[in-house]
Structures are given as structure tokens and as C-alpha cells.
Amino acid sequence: MLGNPKALEEGVGWFIDICLPWLTLAGLALGLAMDALAVAIAVGLGLGQVSVRQTFRLAFHFGLFQFFMPLLGWAAGTGLAHWIARYDHWVAFFVLSYVGGRMIWQARKPKELKFSSDPTRGWMLVTLSVATSLDAFGVGLGWGMVEENLWLGAVVIGLVAGLMTTLGLRSAGRLGARWGHRAEIAGGLLLILIGLKILLEHCSL
Numbered sequence: 001m002l003g004n005p006k007a008l009e010e011g012v013g014w015f016i017d018i019c020l021p022w023l024t025l026a027g028l029a030l031g032l033a034m035d036a037l038a039v040a041i042a043v044g045l046g047l048g049q050v051s052v053r054q055t056f057r058l059a060f061h062f063g064l065f066q067f068f069m070p071l072l073g074w075a076a077g078t079g080l081a082h083w084i085a086r087y088d089h090w091v092a093f094f095v096l097s098y099v100g101g102r103m104i105w106q107a108r109k110p111k112e113l114k115f116s117s118d119p120t121r122g123w124m125l126v127t128l129s130v131a132t133s134l135d136a137f138g139v140g141l142g143w144g145m146v147e148e149n150l151w152l153g154a155v156v157i158g159l160v161a162g163l164m165t166t167l168g169l170r171s172a173g174r175l176g177a178r179w180g181h182r183a184e185i186a187g188g189l190l191l192i193l194i195g196l197k198i199l200l201e202h203c204s205l
Contacts, residue, residue: 025153029160032139035132035194036062037164042100042190043119043128044172055169057120058128063162065133070154073140089202092131093195100191133161134198 040058044050117124136157140150 025156026160028139028153029157030164032066032133032136032157033161033164035135035198036066036161037168038190038194039128039132040165040168041172042188044169046119046188047172050169050172054118054120055166057125058169059162059165061125061129062132062165063158065129066136066161067154067158069133069136070140070157071150073137074150075140089134089199091127092134093199097192097195100188100195102188104185104188131195131198134202 040062043058047054119125119128139157140154
């Protein structure tokens with residue numbers, strides 16, 4: 001192949017046209033899923049024992065929001081996007097800081113539940129889903145793909161986020177069993193740091 005310039009050119013073209021877009025999309029999806037992974041670990045540490053239903057609910061909603069946010073960002077247009085961008089990072093920061101602070105406070109009471117309500121249900125589930133998918137919204141705003149690639153990209157991003165959320169919840173159980181309330185405090189601090197990261201990233205833009 002190295003001695004055949006035409007074959008080499010075809011091989012390079014195949015890599016650029018076929019492999020590189022998929023590798024780029026996979027890297028993007030993994031990068032966007034990191035907040036979901038970290039929040040899932042923190043939620044798992046706070047819950048202690050995580051049921052299959054709780055795992056499914058959190059993974060499904062995190063994946064669903066990661067799927068829709070790039071589409072929403074792409075469709076929002078500049079006017080609405082600028083208005084949303086003014087406040088979304090502040091909302092994410094306060095929500096994650098509040099949940100993380102409660103985890104740290106309640107970790108001091110090992111005989112009580114670490115969450116006053118199940119974070120895989122209700123408003124807390126929705127707010128966590130929004131907070132972990134803000135970067136995907138930003139990606140949608142600047143996505144230069146054609147329409148069919150946009151939908152394919154959103155599907156891949158959503159699936160990867162769901163898988164990473166499941167991984168985070170399942171691994172949190174082992175961490176919690178080994179480190180006890182110290183792991184729960186670490187989970188609370190992790191949520192606060194994620195909120196601070198989102199705030200600083202958007203304020204620096």
C-alpha cells in the first residue's frame with residue numbers, strides 16, 4: 001500500500017471521510033458526558049443503595065436531555081440563545097451547589113437518608129438533567145453539520161450520556177461501601193465543583 005500512491009490516497013481519504021467524523025463525534029459525546037458521569041457518581045454516593053429503577057430513570061433522563069439540548073441549541077436562533085445564555089449557568093451553579101451542600105450537611109447524620117427526596121424523581125431530576133446538558137446546548141448553537149448529521153450526533157450524544165450515567169451510579173455503590181460518609185461528602189463537593197466549573201466556563205466566554 002505504501003508503494004502505491006493511489007491506494008495510499010484512497011486510504012487517507014477513507015479515514016478522513018469515514019473514520020475521522022465518527023472519532024470526532026465519539027470524543028465530543030464522551031466530553032459532554034463527563035458532567036453526567038460526575039453527577040451520577042455524586043447522586044449514587046448520596047443514595048447509598050441504588051435500585052435498577054433509579055438507575056434507569058437517571059440514565060434515561062440524562063441521555064434524553066443530552067439528546068434534545070443540541071437540537072434545541074441548533075434551533076433556538078441567536079435572539080433566544082443569547083437570552084438563555086445570560087442565566088443558564090447561574091441556574092446550574094445554584095442548583096448543583098444547593099444539592100451538593102445538602103449532601104455534605106446530611107452526611108454528618110449517617111442514620112438519616114442522604115437526600116430528603118429521591119433525586120431520580122421530580123424537580124430535582126429535571127434540574128440535574130438540565131444542569132448536566134448545558135454544554136450540549138452550547139454545542140448545538142455552533143454546530144455546523146448538515147441536518148441529518150445533527151440528528152445522528154444528537155442520538156450518539158444521548159446514548160453515551162446514558163451509558164456514562166449508568167456507569168457512574170453503579171461505581172458509586174462500591175465507593176460508598178468502602179469510604180462511607182467521607183464518600184458522600186466528596187460527592188457533595190463534586191457537585192459544587194461541577195456547578196462552579198459551569199459558571200466559570202460561561203463567565204469567561
